[in-house]
Amino acid sequence: MSEQQFSRGPAMRDVAAAAGVSAQTVSRVLNDHPNVQESTRRRVLAVVEDLGYRRNNTARALVTGRSKTIGVLTLATNNYSRSSLALGVELGAREAGYTVNSVTSSLSVQGLTDAVSRLVFQGVDGIIIAAPLQDAAEQIGKITARIPTVNTDGSSNMGDGKVGVDQDIAAVMATKHLLELGHKTVWHVAGPAEWSDAASRLTSWRRTLKEAGCEVPPELHGDWSPESGYQNGLILGRMPEVTAILVASDEMAFGVLRALNELGRRVPEDVSVVGIDDIDLAAFSNPPLTTIRQSFEDTGRRAVQRLVAQIAHPELARTPDLVAPTLVVRASTAPPPAAA
The missing domain is CATH 1.10.260.40 (lambda repressor-like DNA-binding domains)
Structure with a gap:
């Protein structure tokens, strides 16, 4: 030819x-x-x-009724967890013979519902929602009622289809680790209140302290950024009674470590710090960060596997698929100073 x-x-x-x-x-x-x-x-x-x-995927979709495309909704952010999750989705989709169509959104109800509507209009076979839904959960539930959907954030209205890491266990592990080292209580720099993962960690932290008979100090909130961790670290570092801090993400924990260092509070001799995520930089911070390991890439792959199974078998029961995280002990935690 x-x-x-x-x-x-x-x-x-x-x-x-x-x-x-x-x-x-x-x-x-x-x-x-x-x-x-x-x-x-x-x-x-x-x-x-x-x-x-x-x-020709368009022609194939007309014949089979499927586009072999997965839609993914994420937030417009450069946060490590979002990019790592997106990588897992991309790799999982490729292994399953699917392509990925991603859209980003702000946290507004209008932005979230518009983004999901665009994915549905584009004819994707299923949707992975990797964003906190806040008040948009009910509206998005109606939009996705007839299309397979998996949620990696775990908003309450769509929790039955969640794939992720058990955040309750994550906070319990971190808090118990610090208490078992001898700290009288654990302070907490929580994530944004609208994130269900952050809310779950906050609830579990409080419960663990109460069950241990410890005082529950007021929590502080950050926005996942190192800067917000730094600002909260400046507050906690000026309080001599603070000897243990659980930070809701490694990136915020890096900010806390810098603030404590600038204030002359040694880690872990004066203050112990635990993060959550175990991103690659955690092992190279100063000191290396004790943290709770959760694999975002694995979550992305498992979300694709769940979604592809739902596409093939819509009658499948939609039960949560949560795995337990692991505690990674490094040099940022130790028993409290004798003076405390």
Whole structure:
């Protein structure tokens, strides 16, 4: 066949002619139809590779009713957890034979509902919601009522389809670690109140202190950024009674560490600090950060697996899929100073 014939790109009929089969047979091979002889399948796939044929996903969607595309809603942020989760989704989708169509949004109800509506309009086969829904959960639930949806944030109205890490266990592990070192109580720099993960950690921190008979100090809130951790660290570092701090993310914990250092409060000799996430930089902070490990990339992959299963079998029960995190002890925690 001449180069001129393929200036438009090879079509399915070109593959059929080169392989000596019908276009219907080529279609069956490309869609993994079982009623195709193995020798024919291999011959067709060899021609597909040789000619560089690419399937027309729009045409396939018209025939199968599926676009082989996953929609992902994330926040417009450069936060480490969001980028790591997105990588896991991308890798999981590729392994499952899907492409990813991502949209970002602000935390406003209008922004979230508009973003999800765009994904539905674009004909994705299913949606992964990786953003806190706040007051938008009910509206988004209506929009996605007829499309498979998985939630990695765990907002209460959509918690039955959640895939993620058990944040209750994360906060309990961190708080108990500090108490078992001998600290009388644990202060907490929490995440934004509108994030369900942050709210879950806050509730579990309080409960763990109460169950241990410890005083529950007032929590402080950050916005996940190192700057917000730094500002809260300047407050806590000026309070001599503070000997242990649980910070709701590693990135905020880095800010706390810097603030304590500037105030002359040694870590861990004067103050112990625990983060949550175990991002790559945690092992290289000064001192190396004790933290709760949770794999965002793994969460992204598992979210894709759950979603693909729902796409294939809509009748599947939608139960939460939560895994336990692990405590990684490094040099930022120690028993409290004797004077405390």
